[in-house]
Amino acid sequence: MDEITGKKTFFFDIERTLMKWDETLIGAEELVSKLRDNGKTVKFHTDNSLISRKAYSKRLTSNGIPAEEKDILNSAYVAAEHLYRQEINKVFTVGETGLIEELDRRDISISRDAKNTVIGLDRKFNYDKLSRVMEKSGEGRVFTLSNQKFFEKSSGLKPHQKPINQAVREFSDTKNLGKPSDEFRDVFRNYFSYYPGSSVVIGDRKEDIIFGNKLGMTTVAVMSGEIDEEYLKNAEGDEEPDFGLSSLHRLSKKII
Numbered sequence: 001m002d003e004i005t006g007k008k009t010f011f012f013d014i015e016r017t018l019m020k021w022d023e024t025l026i027g028a029e030e031l032v033s034k035l036r037d038n039g040k041t042v043k044f045h046t047d048n049s050l051i052s053r054k055a056y057s058k059r060l061t062s063n064g065i066p067a068e069e070k071d072i073l074n075s076a077y078v079a080a081e082h083l084y085r086q087e088i089n090k091v092f093t094v095g096e097t098g099l100i101e102e103l104d105r106r107d108i109s110i111s112r113d114a115k116n117t118v119i120g121l122d123r124k125f126n127y128d129k130l131s132r133v134m135e136k137s138g139e140g141r142v143f144t145l146s147n148q149k150f151f152e153k154s155s156g157l158k159p160h161q162k163p164i165n166q167a168v169r170e171f172s173d174t175k176n177l178g179k180p181s182d183e184f185r186d187v188f189r190n191y192f193s194y195y196p197g198s199s200v201v202i203g204d205r206k207e208d209i210i211f212g213n214k215l216g217m218t219t220v221a222v223m224s225g226e227i228d229e230e231y232l233k234n235a236e237g238d239e240e241p242d243f244g245l246s247s248l249h250r251l252s253k254k255i256i
Contacts, residue, residue, distance in 0.1 A: 004218060004243070009194045010035055011217070013203035014046040014056070014072075016225035018248070019063060020152040025224055027249030029064040034252060042071070043192055047146035047178040047207070048160075049076035049120035051098040075145035075178040076102035078187045079118050082143070082177055083108055088116055092136060094129050094164065095120030099145070115140030119168060121151075121161045134171040142168060146178040148205065149226070180211035180238075188215070202251070206231070206239055213238045222248060 012018050018028045035042050044060065044067060051059065053072045060067040076099040083091065084106040092114045093099055099120040100110065117133060119142065133142070148160040165174060177183045201212025204225025212219035221227045221241035232244040245251050 004200055004220070007040070007198050007200045007218060009041045009043065009192075009199040011043050011045055011192075011194075011199065011201045011212070013201075013205070013208045014044050014060070015048050015148075015151050015204075017202060017204045017208075017222055018044070018065065019060075020154055021158075023154050024063045024065065025248060027247055027252050031248050031252040032065050041194075043073075043194075044071055045073045045179070045188070047075045047148050048151060049074060049079075049099045049102075049145045050096050050123075052101040053077055054101075055098065073188060073191050074098065074102070075184065076120060077191075078184050079103070079120075079143060079145055079177050080106040080108060081187045082183045083116075083118070090114040090116075092117045092132065093120070094118075094122045094125060094133065094168075095145075096122055096124075117142045117172075118145070119143065119161070119164060119174070120145040122164065125164050130167055133168050137172040142172045142174045144168070144174045144176050144178070147176055147207065148178075152225075179205075179207040180214060185211065185215055206235075209235070209241045210238045213240075218242050220245065220251065222246075222251065224248070 019025055032042050053074055054069045056072045057067045057069045080102045090109045090111050092112055093110050117136060144165050146161040147165060149162040150157045151160045168174060196216035199217045200220060201208060201217045202220045202222060204222050204227055209219045209221055219241040221232060221244040223246050
């Protein structure tokens with residue numbers, strides 16, 4: 001852990017690393033506060049497209065982790081940037097307000113007649129939406145924003161986007177724009193200012209670790225989500241974190 005003490009920038013995944021959907025995890029507020037008090041820069045990233053970066057800044061701040069919109073990168077923003085660069089200005093969407101708001105920022109309109117489709121987490125996903133995706137199969141590209149299986153509320157685990165993706169793949173090939181995709185990493189590099197050798201990525205999923213390793217950063221796996229002791233024992237290559245810990249509370253004790 002001494003290797004982390006001198007790092008300057010810390011990039012935290014949000015869901016199940018720092019907080020459940022409606023409350024922070026034990027040690028999260030203390031850790032972020034200590035890092036900042038010691039002159040460290042703290043930024044945030046997530047595959048969850050339910051809400052926009054602006055809404056995430058309010059959610060984190062109201063839960064004791066002050067954050068500005070520019071401190072946060074989510075997959076909805078990545079999708080908007082990728083589509084803008086590809087000169088795609090109209091899409092059909094499966095998703096909620098976070099996706100719509102980030103697409104609107106780039107003047108990308110939403111249309112049932114669009115050739116290309118963007119699929120985020122949608123808690124009102126239904127037969128009609130699946131039928132529309134099926135009808136459009138072969139017309140254009142289908143972009144997904146996460147392969148995450150669960151997100152978590154204080155009341156327990158809830159389905160994330162992976163089950164929706166699996167249904168859609170019955171009819172269409174998909175392209176993931178969430179972590180650890182080339183597109184997410186490319187937008188990340190342009191969005192944040194940092195030096196890989198002095199930066200740390202902290203997350204609870206295999207995708208976070210691959211993402212951080214491919215960016216050349218130090219990676220820390222926290223066993224508050226999908227990563228467990230079995231994973232840490234068997235992980236190799238880009239899936240292997242530099243450090244694995246049971247909780248943020250332990251991390252706070254070790255690096256400050």
